[in-house]
Amino acid sequence: MNKTVLAYLVSLFLLSGSVVLGVTVGTVPISPAVIWNPSSDAMAANILWNIRMPRVVLAGLVGAALAIAGAAFQGLLKNPLADPYTLGVSSGAAVGAVMTLFFGISIPFLGMFTLPVISMIGALITMLAVMGFARLVDRSMKMETVILTGIIFSSFLGSIISLMIALTGEELRQIIGWLLGSVSMRGWPYVQMALPFILIGSFVLWLYRRELNAMLFGEERAQHLGVEVKKSKMAILIGGSVLTGAAVAVSGTIGFVGLVVPHMTRLVWGSDHRHLLPLSFINGAALLIVCDLVARMIISPTELPIGVITAFIGAPIFALIFFRQRRGGL
Amino acid sequence: MLQIENISGGYGDKKIVDSLSFQVEKGCMLGILGPNGSGKSTLMKLISGVLPPTDGEVRIDGRALADFPAKELARKMAVLPQLHAHAFSHTVRETISLGRYPHQSGWFSSWSEEDEAAVQEAMQLLNVSQYETTLIEQMSGGEQQRVFVAQALAQNASILLLDEPTNHLDINHQKELLDTIKKQAIEKELTVVSIFHDINLAAMYCDELLLLDEGRIVRIGEPHEVVRTHDVESVYKTRVSNHPHPELPKPQITLLPGVRRHAAEQTVRACDFLVTPEFVVYQSEWPLKTVSSAVVNAGSGWFRNFINRRVDATYNIDNSYEEMVGYIEDSGLKATDTVAMMTAVRTEHAIVREYEADFGTIVVSVTAGVGNGVDVSQAVSRELRVGTINTWIMVNGILSDEAFIQAMITATEAKTKALQHEEVIDPLTGTMATGTSTDSCLVAATQLGEALPYAGPITEVGKLIGAGVFECTVEAIHLYREAKKT
Numbered sequence: 001m002n003k004t005v006l007a008y009l010v011s012l013f014l015l016s017g018s019v020v021l022g023v024t025v026g027t028v029p030i031s032p033a034v035i036w037n038p039s040s041d042a043m044a045a046n047i048l049w050n051i052r053m054p055r056v057v058l059a060g061l062v063g064a065a066l067a068i069a070g071a072a073f074q075g076l077l078k079n080p081l082a083d084p085y086t087l088g089v090s091s092g093a094a095v096g097a098v099m100t101l102f103f104g105i106s107i108p109f110l111g112m113f114t115l116p117v118i119s120m121i122g123a124l125i126t127m128l129a130v131m132g133f134a135r136l137v138d139r140s141m142k143m144e145t146v147i148l149t150g151i152i153f154s155s156f157l158g159s160i161i162s163l164m165i166a167l168t169g170e171e172l173r174q175i176i177g178w179l180l181g182s183v184s185m186r187g188w189p190y191v192q193m194a195l196p197f198i199l200i201g202s203f204v205l206w207l208y209r210r211e212l213n214a215m216l217f218g219e220e221r222a223q224h225l226g227v228e229v230k231k232s233k234m235a236i237l238i239g240g241s242v243l244t245g246a247a248v249a250v251s252g253t254i255g256f257v258g259l260v261v262p263h264m265t266r267l268v269w270g271s272d273h274r275h276l277l278p279l280s281f282i283n284g285a286a287l288l289i290v291c292d293l294v295a296r297m298i299i300s301p302t303e304l305p306i307g308v309i310t311a312f313i314g315a316p317i318f319a320l321i322f323f324r325q326r327r328g329g330l
Numbered sequence: 331m332l333q334i335e336n337i338s339g340g341y342g343d344k345k346i347v348d349s350l351s352f353q354v355e356k357g358c359m360l361g362i363l364g365p366n367g368s369g370k371s372t373l374m375k376l377i378s379g380v381l382p383p384t385d386g387e388v389r390i391d392g393r394a395l396a397d398f399p400a401k402e403l404a405r406k407m408a409v410l411p412q413l414h415a416h417a418f419s420h421t422v423r424e425t426i427s428l429g430r431y432p433h434q435s436g437w438f439s440s441w442s443e444e445d446e447a448a449v450q451e452a453m454q455l456l457n458v459s460q461y462e463t464t465l466i467e468q469m470s471g472g473e474q475q476r477v478f479v480a481q482a483l484a485q486n487a488s489i490l491l492l493d494e495p496t497n498h499l500d501i502n503h504q505k506e507l508l509d510t511i512k513k514q515a516i517e518k519e520l521t522v523v524s525i526f527h528d529i530n531l532a533a534m535y536c537d538e539l540l541l542l543d544e545g546r547i548v549r550i551g552e553p554h555e556v557v558r559t560h561d562v563e564s565v566y567k568t569r570v571s572n573h574p575h576p577e578l579p580k581p582q583i584t585l586l587p588g589v590r591r592h593a594a595e596q597t598v599r600a601c602d603f604l605v606t607p608e609f610v611v612y613q614s615e616w617p618l619k620t621v622s623s624a625v626v627n628a629g630s631g632w633f634r635n636f637i638n639r640r641v642d643a644t645y646n647i648d649n650s651y652e653e654m655v656g657y658i659e660d661s662g663l664k665a666t667d668t669v670a671m672m673t674a675v676r677t678e679h680a681i682v683r684e685y686e687a688d689f690g691t692i693v694v695s696v697t698a699g700v701g702n703g704v705d706v707s708q709a710v711s712r713e714l715r716v717g718t719i720n721t722w723i724m725v726n727g728i729l730s731d732e733a734f735i736q737a738m739i740t741a742t743e744a745k746t747k748a749l750q751h752e753e754v755i756d757p758l759t760g761t762m763a764t765g766t767s768t769d770s771c772l773v774a775a776t777q778l779g780e781a782l783p784y785a786g787p788i789t790e791v792g793k794l795i796g797a798g799v800f801e802c803t804v805e806a807i808h809l810y811r812e813a814k815k816t
Contacts, residue, residue, distance in 0.1 A: 080418065207437060214428055216418055220380050221411055225485070226404025226432030271418040 022056035060285035067284020070258020083258030088153035092126025093248035120245025181254035181307030197246035204239035256314020337386035361532035364542030404432035429484030492524035622772035698806035703763030748803035
C-alpha cells in the first residue's frame with residue numbers, strides 16, 4: 001500500500017513541478033509568485049493566465065488522454081507497442097478533424113464540439129477497422145501484425161489527409177502545422193472543447209481497470225474469471241477512441257506519448273491497471289507539459305512542433321520495447 | 331452438480347463434439363481422456379461456456395449455463411486453462427487476486443476481508459506465499475502453474491475445470507498439484523472435471539473417467555471400467571498392457587513400444603552355467619523376464635544375472651538383503667540387474683540340466699538340502715533358516731503371465747513328488763516332508779521364440795518342467811545325502 005501512495009505522491013509532484021515550469025519559463029521569464037499573487041505584476045499575470053496556462057493545461061490534458069488511452073489499448077491488445085499513434089487511431093481522428101475543417105461541417109446542437117466528436121468517430125472507426133483487419137490476418141493478433149496493420153492504416157489515412165490539404169489552398173499552412181502536433185496558440189476555448197471528453201473517456205477506462213487486468217491473461221481467461229468480454233472490450237475501445245479523438249481534435253497527432261508513459265509507469269510502479277491507468281494519466285500530463293516546454297524553448301524564439309520532441313524520445317523507446325519483447329529478458 | 335445434456339459443438343461447420351451426455355456429481359472428480367484431436371479441449375470449452383454449443387446444454391445445479399450472468403458463473407465455476415505466455419508481468423499476488431474479480435462489484439468496490447482471506451488461503455495451499463511479490467514471468471513453469479491453480483481456487487467456485495493441470499510439471503510437482511486439488515475437492519466437496527494426457531495419473535486421482543474418441547464417449551465410469559486394454563488400444567491406436575497400481579485399487583497401463591527388442595538368437599544353455607563351491611551363476615546376454623522368490627529382486631522383472639550363493643549355516647539372516655546387495659556389487663555385477671538367492675547347501679552339488687521338446691528347450695537348476703524338511707500340512711512353529719531347495723527354471727520361449735504362475739505350481743508339485751520319492755521326513759512331526767522351511771523358486775523366460783500361453787502339467791513345457799524338476803531334485807538330494815555321509 002505504501003508503494004501505491006508513494007507512486008501517486010511522486011507523480012503528482014512531477015505534475016505540479018512541470019506545471020510551474022511550464023507557466024514560468026519562456027521568452028519572458030515569470031516569477032512563480034505571480035501564480036498566487038496576480039496583482040504583483042499585471043502584465044506577467046496576463047501572459048501567465050491567458051497564454052501560458054491554457055497552453056500548459058491543454059498539453060497536460062492531451063498528454064493525459066493519450067497516455068491513459070495507450071495504457072488501455074496495450075492492456076486490451078496485450079501488446080506493449082500499442083498506442084493511439086502506432087495503431088493508426090490518431091490518423092483516423094485526424095482524418096475526422098481535417099474533414100470537419102475541410103468541409104466546414106457543423107453538427108447542430110454540438111456546436112464547437114463538432115470537431116472533437118467527428119474526430120472521435122474517425123478514431124473509433126479506424127480502431128475497429130485495424131482490429132478487424134489484424135484479426136483477419138492472424139487470429140492470434142500477434143504484436144507485429146497489429147502494429148503493421150496500424151502502419152498500413154496510418155499511411156492510407158495520411159494520404160487522404162494529404163489529398164485534402166492539396167485540395168485546399170489558403171488553409172494549407174494552418175493544417176500542416178496542426179498535423180505535426182502542437183498545443184500553441186489554442187487558448188481556453190480548446191481546453192473547454194477537450195476537457196469534458198477527456199474526463200468522460202478517462203472515467204470509462206478507469207471503470208474497466210479490473211477487466212483490463214483480467215484481459216491481460218487473454219480474453220478466454222477473462223471470461224472464465226467472469227468478465228463480460230465483449231461489453232468490456234467495446235467500452236474500452238470507445239473510451240480510448242473518445243480520448244484520442246478529443247486529443248487529436250485540439251492538438252493534432254502527437255505520437256508515442258501513449259507508448260512511453262505507460263511503459264515507464266509499468267516499469268516503475270507495476271502493471272496493475274487499477275493504478276497504471278490513473279498514474280499514466282498524471283504522468284502523461286506531466287510529460288507532455290515538459291515536452292511542450294522543450295519544444296518552445298530549444299531553438300527559441302522559433303517553436304518546434306511538439307510531435308518532434310515526443311517522437312525523438314518515443315521512437316527509441318519503441319525500439320527498445322520491441323527489442324525486449326522479441327529477445328526476451330529485461 | 332454438473333449436467334451435460336446431449337451437447338454438440340465445434341468450430342465453423344466442423345462438429346468436434348457430437349451429442350455427449352453425462353453428469354458429474356458434487357464432490358466427484360472426473361477425468362477426460364482421449365487422443366489428440368478427440369475433442370477434449372472443445373468439450374472443456376463447451377462446459378466452461380467459452381464456446382457456445384450448437385446443440386444441447388450444460389446445467390449447473392439444474393440451471394442452464396446460458397442463464398448465468400458472467401460474474402455469477404465465475405463464482406460457480408473456475409477454469410484453469412493451459413499455460414500461456416504473457417506480454418506484461420504481474421506479481422503472484424496480483425495474479426491470484428484476479429481470482430476475486432467475480433466477487434467484486436460496483437464502481438469503487440474495495441478489497442474485503444473475505445477477498446484477502448481467500449487469496450491468503452489459496453497462496454498457502456499452493457505453497458506460493460513466499461513469492462507474493464515475485465513477477466510470474468520470473469518463475470518456472472511449474473511454479474506458474476501453481477499460481478494459476480491458486481487463482482482458480484481463490485474464485486471459491488464449487489466447480490473446477492482443469493485443462494491438463496500437470497502439463498510441463500515433473501513427477502513430484504504433478505503429484506503435489508494433484509494431491510492439493512484432490513484434497514480441496516474432498517474437503518470442499520468440489521466438482522472437478524479435468525483433461526488428462528496421462529492415463530495412469532488420471533486413473534490414480536479421478537473417481538470417474540471419460541474416454542473420448544472422435545467427439546464421442548467410448549466409455550465412462552470408474553477407472554477400472556474405462557482403462558481397459560482393448561479400449562485404450564483401439565482409441566489411442568497403440569499397444570498397451572494393463573496392470574494394477576501397487577498401492578491403490580486403480581488400473582495402470584504400460585506402453586508397449588512399436589520397436590521390438592532385438593530379434594537375435596538367445597538361448598539359455600546348461601553349459602553356460604557356472605557352478606563353483608561358492609555359487610551357481612548364470613549370466614545372460616539379454617535380460618530374461620523373471621518371477622521369483624529370491625532375496626534380491628524378488629517378484630517380477632527383467633534381469634541378466636542370476637546367482638544362487640552359498641552361505642554358512644550360521645549366516646545372519648536379519649540384514650541379508652543389504653549384505654547380499656553388497657556381495658553382488660563386490661562381484662562386479664549390478665544389483666539392479668541381478669536376481670540373487672542363497673543356500674546353505676554346497677553349490678558344487680548343484681544339478682543343471684537341459685530338457686528338450688518340440689517348442690525348444692528349458693534349463694533346470696536345483697540345489698537341495700533336506701536337513702530341515704517340512705510337512706506343509708502340519709502347522710508347527712519353526713525356526714527360520716537359510717533356504718535349502720532352490721529351483722530355477724529357465725525357458726527358451728515366450729511365457730504368458732499365467733504360464734509363469736503355472737510353471738511355479740508345476741515345479742513345486744514336482745519338487746514335492748521328489749521329496750516323497752526320496753522319503754524325506756519332517757523331523758518335528760515324523761511325517762513325509764513336502765519341502766523345506768525356506769525353499770525358493772525362480773522361473774525365467776527369454777520371451778523369444780515360441781509363444782507358450784500355458785505351462786500346466788499337461789502342456790509341452792509343463793511336462794518338461796515337471797519331469798526335469800523331479801529328476802534334478804532327486805539327484806540333488808542324492809548328492810546332498812552322499813556328502814553328508816562322508
